[in-house]
Amino acid sequence: xxxxxxxxQSKKIAPSWYLIDAKEQTLxxxxxxxxxxxxxxxxxxxxxxxxxxxxxxxxxxKQIKVTGKKNSQKLYKRHSGKPGSMxxxxxxxxxxxxxxxxLEKAIKGMLPKGRLGRELFTQIKIYxxxxxxxxxxxxxxxxx
Numbered sequence: 001x002x003x004x005x006x007x008x009q010s011k012k013i014a015p016s017w018y019l020i021d022a023k024e025q026t027l028x029x030x031x032x033x034x035x036x037x038x039x040x041x042x043x044x045x046x047x048x049x050x051x052x053x054x055x056x057x058x059x060x061x062k063q064i065k066v067t068g069k070k071n072s073q074k075l076y077k078r079h080s081g082k083p084g085s086m087x088x089x090x091x092x093x094x095x096x097x098x099x100x101x102x103l104e105k106a107i108k109g110m111l112p113k114g115r116l117g118r119e120l121f122t123q124i125k126i127y128x129x130x131x132x133x134x135x136x137x138x139x140x141x142x143x144x
Contacts, residue, residue, distance in 0.1 A: 015053040019132075019139035023060040026067060027106055033144050034058070034103075035110035038120045051116060055123045057139050062099040062128040066091060076105065100126040 018037060022030055036042065040052030066074065074091040094102055103126055111117040125134060 013050075013053045015055055017055045017057065017134065017137040017139035019057045019059065019141045020144060021060055021130075021141075022058050022103065023063045025064055025144060027064050027102065028066075030058075030064065030144055031103060031106035031110060033142075034107050034124070037142075038107075038111065038123060048112075049116065051119055053123070055134075055137070055139075056125070057132050057134050058103060058124065058126045059130050059132055060128070061103050061126050062095070064095075064099070064103065076101070099128055 020030070020034065034056055037054050037056055039048070040046050040050070040054055043052060046052070071092050072090055076089045076091070076094050077086060079086045089097070091102065104121075104124070107124060108117075108121055111120050125132065
């Protein structure tokens with residue numbers, strides 16, 4: 001009998017809901033922890049190719065902070081594809097306009113590229129204030 005048998009986890013995993021308060025948290029540290037939770041790296045049965053169905057609710061995204069001079073030096077670029085349509089915004093401008101986009105871009109860049117990464121990205125729910133409509137899921141509060 002072969003003792004080196006590989007165990008492959010079944011795809012049926014019960015979803016877990018987590019609540020993270022981003023108030024006065026550093027952007028990079030929060031997004032790294034969120035990306036690791038989404039991938040399931042905190043679980044003992046982690047496998048890189050499986051969606052562990054971890055849903056994350058992020059509140060107070062408006063009050064996230066960055067260190068150093070990143071308020072004025074960090075740039076967010078978007079382009080529609082037409083000539084001369086590149087739009088460039090600083091961190092503070094984007095935080096006033098769409099504060100959720102900052103966390104979305106940071107987390108999305110840390111997820112795997114491809115079908116799994118796109119699927120994981122749909123499991124993030126970001127809200128500017130403390131109110132969120134997911135109280136029925138009984139999310140576990142995580143202090144980072």
